[in-house]
Amino acid sequence: MVLKKRLDYGFNGFRVPFVPRAPRSARRRGISRTVAEDGQACAFELLASLAGKLLQESASSSASSNASEGNHQPAFDKGVVEQERQDEVKPLETDSINPGSSAESILFSEVASQNTSQKSLVQAEADAVLERTSVNNNFECLEKVEPDLKSSVCKLEDTFGHYSGRLAPAPAPQDFRESVNGNMKNEFRQQEAGNLGIGGSTLAKNYSLKDPLELCVSSPALVDSTSNVKSSLLREAIPTKSISRHGNDSKLGFRDDDENFLRFNKLSTKSKAFRPTQQIAHRRIRKLLTSKYWKTAPKLKDCELSRSDMGVKPLYHKRKTCHSFERYQHDSNLKKRKLLDRGSVVTSDGGFSSESVCNSPEKGKDGCNPGSSSELHVSKDSHVKFSIKSFKIPELYIEVPETATVGSLKRTITESVMAILGGGVRVGVLFHGKKVRDDNRTLLQTGISCKENLDNLGFALEPSSLQVSPISVGDPSSQCESSQATRSPRTPVPDLGVSNVLHETSLLTNTGNIVEHYHESISSQTDTIVDYITPDSRAIVAVPTRNAEALAMVPVAQKARRSELVQRRTRRPFSVSEVEALVQAVEELGTGRWRDVKLRAFENADHRTYVDLKDKWKTLVHTARISPQQRRGEPVPQELLDRVLAAHAYWSQHQAKQQAGNLKMIREASVESQNAEAIQPLAMIM
């Protein structure tokens, strides 16, 4: 797996230069922006990879540690990079100059590591570091930057452990952690060496950066064309200071633990060209995000960090900065979504391709044969024996602003993975590059005989279709060991490519929980195999095969059960302070400028949209009008309610009179108001 940084075309984005926002009317909207086309990327690649690695690791023997030092392929696989480039479809628009239009994305690509053959069950247990995998190269880099990265890994461990359990006994958490840590060390060392090494390879050069982060996230291909930005990028990569969120007078730095992530999902300034679709996509995505299926993901609290980092920045700047990534991501999702909407199947370029694996350095060693590492054992009793070293995992795209903290990045990744896992994963069987759909066929019938070269046999993790009715998804909470209490349904996960999932018709029709799916996929398809997947040959060998079928467009009946995926956002009653801020803002801005109100008083409260504010105002007015006995929830000070009434009355008239505001009106409002004081602010702004 590779953690690379994908920059937008022209890479001009992250650091959105501060551009004072012009009056709305003058604001130019719909500026086309460049959008990385990750629509084709399959987010589940990572997932699969992780799981695969896990499985693989669990089977790897002591060779594990050795392998990590010697055979481990460089994190930055050329092949992967190349493929990556291919994935990057042309931007829909060319506006690389548009500030803030780009965002960085970190993507994971699987680089199958195929070491070994000697497996010691015992060691396997200990080494079952699913993470070594996905996390290894990627996280280790981060680790260098942020030691506590491990915590994230641990979460992953748990999750994976859980999953690994499906194929084979999952190592005890302890073991996981230990081996994870151990591997991290080794691998990092190794990788670092490799990166800094003289290796005349472009890769080596490109990655011989000092900053680990940069090291990890830069993609050679991209770096070349954006070398000029590199330095700045580096600088920005790690926020240096943290300013109080309350820096701005009237702004409230509401906490937003549950929906911090929203920051990364929410879209704000989007290309006009995408507007319609985006909205839809966003909505859908949000629905997905709010889906209860993601509840198991851990909470994220990075918002505060990023928020504080931007605290000093001008209002608009901040806003833009905060959302550039979101938009970016959204755009990506949009694309993915678009394809789906079109009734197409979107799959990672390498979704079922063996290329990424083939291109891996190790591949070269093994002869670049995807299945070279898989072992086929023909037993006397005509059993097909083989080991699966890893699953092909859909790519997972993650985008975070440069200003995001490493911690937030970690959390993002963690959450993404967790969520994906929580969403359910299934295993698909590919034979000769073709997906074997008929679960009832015997291996023999399918052609998977003991005589067959298992190189032709491949497995791929398939996301449990989110489009499927909830019932078929199973309860994620049971999948993940998320100890998190109630977590916000708004996780970015889906955004990370869930929509990118390869929707297979058959998947959509399947029912039953993940576990069942799992069994169906494996058991029924290869009941013989099942017997051998366990104990000593738990490892899953990545035998990715180009699956034309998978890449083909397949109609998706996703619209159907969509509604069932929708879940309301978590309710977040307004606190008195929030109400006060709202009232204050409305008094000054009126009731028809919610966006401004939001910006003015809730800039940092990402979970409060202007619509929310508008709605709140609506209820406040109502509340103010009803008797105190009828009011519910946290009592709002009468004083505030009076102001609400006054402001409401005032602005109602003001609006009606069309800019006719004057002293006379103020007086009128004053009269209407039961509380003359409430008019003060109004008068001030007149």
Next chain:
DNA sequence: CTTAGGG
């Protein structure tokens, strides 16, 4: 995207 309103 924002507003404005109904649900």
Next chain:
DNA sequence: CCCTAAG
């Protein structure tokens, strides 16, 4: 809070 029509 959600959803949408409108702008």
